[in-house]
Amino acid sequence: MRDLAPFLRLALPRLPWFGGGLLLAVLTVLTSAGLLALSGWFITASALAGAGLLAGLDVYRPAGGIRAFAITRTVARYTERLVNHEAVLRHLADLRCWIFRALAPLDPATLARFRSADLLQRLVGDIDTLDGLFLRVITPTLTAAVTLMTGAVFLGWLAPASALWIVAWLSLAGLLLPALALGLGRGAGRARTGAAAQVREHAVEGVQGLAELRVFGGLERQAQALREAEQTRARAEFALGRWGALGDAAATLVGLGAVWLALWLGAGWLASGEIGAPLVVLVVLGALGLGEAVAMLPGAYQRVEQMRAAARRLLEVAHTRPALPEPPCPVSPGDRGALALQEVTLRYRETAAPVLDRVSLEVNPGEIVLVTGESGAGKTSLASVALRLVSPQSGEARLGGVPVADMRYQDLYNHVGVLTQETVLFADSIAANLRLADPKADDARLHRALHLAGLDDFVATLEQGLDTPVGEGGALLSGGQARRLALARLILREPRVVILDEPFRGLDGATIARLRSRLTPWLASRATLVIAHEAAMAPPATRHYRLQGGRIEAVEIASASASAPSTAG
Ligand SMILES: Nc1ncnc2c1ncn2[C@@H]1O[C@H](COP(=O)(O)OP(=O)(O)OP(=O)(O)O)[C@@H](O)[C@H]1O
Numbered sequence: 146m147r148d149l150a151p152f153l154r155l156a157l158p159r160l161p162w163f164g165g166g167l168l169l170a171v172l173t174v175l176t177s178a179g180l181l182a183l184s185g186w187f188i189t190a191s192a193l194a195g196a197g198l199l200a201g202l203d204v205y206r207p208a209g210g211i212r213a214f215a216i217t218r219t220v221a222r223y224t225e226r227l228v229n230h231e232a233v234l235r236h237l238a239d240l241r242c243w244i245f246r247a248l249a250p251l252d253p254a255t256l257a258r259f260r261s262a263d264l265l266q267r268l269v270g271d272i273d274t275l276d277g278l279f280l281r282v283i284t285p286t287l288t289a290a291v292t293l294m295t296g297a298v299f300l301g302w303l304a305p306a307s308a309l310w311i312v313a314w315l316s317l318a319g320l321l322l323p324a325l326a327l328g329l330g331r332g333a334g335r336a337r338t339g340a341a342a343q344v345r346e347h348a349v350e351g352v353q354g355l356a357e358l359r360v361f362g363g364l365e366r367q368a369q370a371l372r373e374a375e376q377t378r379a380r381a382e383f384a385l386g387r388w389g390a391l392g393d394a395a396a397t398l399v400g401l402g403a404v405w406l407a408l409w410l411g412a413g414w415l416a417s418g419e420i421g422a423p424l425v426v427l428v429v430l431g432a433l434g435l436g437e438a439v440a441m442l443p444g445a446y447q448r449v450e451q452m453r454a455a456a457r458r459l460l461e462v463a464h465t466r467p468a469l470p471e472p473p474c475p476v477s478p479g480d481r482g483a484l485a486l487q488e489v490t491l492r493y494r495e496t497a498a499p500v501l502d503r504v505s506l507e508v509n510p511g512e513i514v515l516v517t518g519e520s521g522a523g524k525t526s527l528a529s530v531a532l533r534l535v536s537p538q539s540g541e542a543r544l545g546g547v548p549v550a551d552m553r554y555q556d557l558y559n560h561v562g563v564l565t566q567e568t569v570l571f572a573d574s575i576a577a578n579l580r581l582a583d584p585k586a587d588d589a590r591l592h593r594a595l596h597l598a599g600l601d602d603f604v605a606t607l608e609q610g611l612d613t614p615v616g617e618g619g620a621l622l623s624g625g626q627a628r629r630l631a632l633a634r635l636i637l638r639e640p641r642v643v644i645l646d647e648p649f650r651g652l653d654g655a656t657i658a659r660l661r662s663r664l665t666p667w668l669a670s671r672a673t674l675v676i677a678h679e680a681a682m683a684p685p686a687t688r689h690y691r692l693q694g695g696r697i698e699a700v701e702i703a704s705a706s707a708s709a710p711s712t713a714g
Pocket residue numbers: 254493500518519520521522523524525526527
């Protein structure tokens with residue numbers, strides 16, 4: 146249970162809800178058993194009174210008791226469902242926030258260790274598996290314990306000899322059945338969790354890469370992998386179902402065993418005249434009722450191994466630490482917006498040649514510094530050092546004179562706006578995607594940002610304007626439009642320092658020319674670092690460097706920036 150302990154701790158804030166649910170569950174089982182036992186007693190006593198074998202039967206109090214048990218049981222059952230569902234839903238929300246908080250600080254390189262479909266499975270499937278920990282394991286176990294103890298006290302008061310035997314029998318079963326279920330469900334539970342993760346991975350990756358799989362003829366192989374994972378999951382599910390049925394059968398036998406035991410003991414008391422027939426029936430039916438508490442246990446423990454496997458997968462994420470953790474004593478960026486790299490040397494592998502070799506660079510407010518280079522020259526790596534996404538072996542990046550290594554990511558990103566090569570848009574409207582940068586921005590500001598990003602004309606043609614949905618990841622936009630929407634979002638944030646990685650990639654000459662003329666005045670008051678393959682694909686630079694073989698060298702500005710696209714916007 147060590148794997149599950151952290152999840153029990155996470156449930157502590159919801160203890161009042163789970164506690165309430167537990168009390169109601171106990172009340173439900175006890176009133177159920179009470180209703181059964183008292184009804185049996187009453188029917189037997191009435192029959193005996195009718196036959197003249199029992200004198201002076203008070204019919205009002207037992208009838209009232211039966212009504213009270215019946216009503217309480219119904220109300221308790223209903224409210225128990227409400228309270229326990231509320232508890233589980235709140236706990237689920239807590240778990241999702243907890244795992245999300247664990248993921249949020251992870252840098253892209255650390256996150257890349259997990260496949261996205263696998264992460265999705267952990268966030269959704271594994272957490273769903275764990276939602277049953279309290280409802281299906283802890284609550285039934287405690288309910289069984291409390292119910293048996295209460296039953297022992299009550300039967301002990303009525304018929305001390307019966308209490309010992311019946312409760313001992315049920316308690317023994319209450320210990321043995323869960324142990325049996327735990328053992329039998331072990332292999333299948335583990336396999337079920339692993340196979341469920343594989344099914345989701347193959348399914349998600351298959352859908353994401355459908356076009357490529359079709360073109361390269363990999364569809365059948367992917368479908369086969371999905372089929373195999375699904376079969377493994379189905380086999381595990383079948384095994385769990387089989388063991389579950391066996392556990393239920395064993396629990397039913399245990400309940401019947403308790404009844405036979407009570408009957409056998411009762412026959413002895415009846416023969417010796419120790420207690421009368423109505424009480425014997427009460428004890429027998431009470432034993433049957435108490436058996437309900439034990440009957441829940443095999444099903445509960447059979448899924449424990451599945452929960453443990455899910456817990457291990459979630460803990461693996463929770464224990465993952467970012468390669469570059471937040472600094473213990475964070476410092477705010479200095480007021481001056483300058484971004485500087487000082488003698489930065491970066492190697493991704495110890496033995497490999499450095500991607501950046503003693504690179505120094507300064508970007509001051511009002512400057513647009515362009516860094517060009519061939520594909521793989523290290524341009525993005527240079528931006529990654531500035532953004533504290535990788536840690537150089539020597540040298541450092543500074544923002545406003547403060548090393549970025551001493552800053553919290555949030556502080557860094559409050560000052561630096563980045564347009565990365567990947568365009569991240571959410572399946573929401575154009576306005577909602579823009580307001581990520583500034584939730585309070587009015588429509589006029591959104592339109593201004595769209596204008597600067599050269600997207601206003603396009604939005605003007607849309608029937609729904611700013612409310613137009615962009616689709617998942619911006620799928621309803623062209624690549625260039627999606628990129629300019631991301632640029633507009635960056636503009637809306639009004640950062641002091643701007644890093645643009647291939648800002649004009651995928652745009653035609655006319656659009657680039659229009660963007661250059663609109664963006665340049667906006668960039669004039671900021672410190673801007675632009676990364677591009679060539680100067681023509683960037684705003685006009687005030688300084689230009691070229692990265693080659695890890696070294697950076699200045700390029701004559703006139704010859705570089707002059708190569709702007711000739712088409713006017
Ligand atoms: N996380 C990483 N782990 C290992 N090697 C990496 C990593 N990121 C980049 N590299 C390597 O570092 C080198 C520089 O990559 P980088 O992405 O910085 O180049 P780039 O100039 O931006 O290329 P492009 O113009 O194609 O985007 C490449 O050889 C790449 O394989």
